[in-house]
Amino acid sequence: MLKKLLTLLVATLLATATWAAVDVNTATEAELDGIKGIGPGLSGRILQERQSAPFKDWADLIGRVGGVGNKSAVNFSKEGLTVNGKKYSAAAAAKAEAKNNKKHSSPHAADRKARGGADKDAATAPTPATPPATATAAPTALAPAPATGASKN
Numbered sequence: 001m002l003k004k005l006l007t008l009l010v011a012t013l014l015a016t017a018t019w020a021a022v023d024v025n026t027a028t029e030a031e032l033d034g035i036k037g038i039g040p041g042l043s044g045r046i047l048q049e050r051q052s053a054p055f056k057d058w059a060d061l062i063g064r065v066g067g068v069g070n071k072s073a074v075n076f077s078k079e080g081l082t083v084n085g086k087k088y089s090a091a092a093a094a095k096a097e098a099k100n101n102k103k104h105s106s107p108h109a110a111d112r113k114a115r116g117g118a119d120k121d122a123a124t125a126p127t128p129a130t131p132p133a134t135a136t137a138a139p140t141a142l143a144p145a146p147a148t149g150a151s152k153n
Helices: 002-018 027-035 040-052 058-064 069-079 092-105 107-114 121-125
Strands: none
Touching: 027 040, 058 069, 058 092, 069 092
16 A cells, blocks of 8 residues: 555656756756757757856847747747746737837837838839730721722623
């Protein structure tokens, strides 16, 4: 009886350990590879970025590590990955999206739009060529055909 109880206890502890959260700031390469969807390449990029500074939040992870986006963050979080003990949330997605949009927008374009001017790229964009008009000509009247069978006398 004691042996069965001990076996059950060990099995429960192992099951709990497999579902334990893996924090991106403390995880080893093997622990990161254990997350479904993270392979050796991505875990290497995560570890390399982490050397410069720990990740503050999910938005920081998404912004700094290529190959991690909102969809993959949702999946990684479901698999047990956390950033500073926190699972991925919709608020993190919104913050990451705002940060990503800020990164890819031109500071001058925002100024022009605020002043009511057009964006330079839009103003200089070539207009699409229009296909040549295909005029449908009215049928031309044909000259009457010479009469055949007339004699030349």
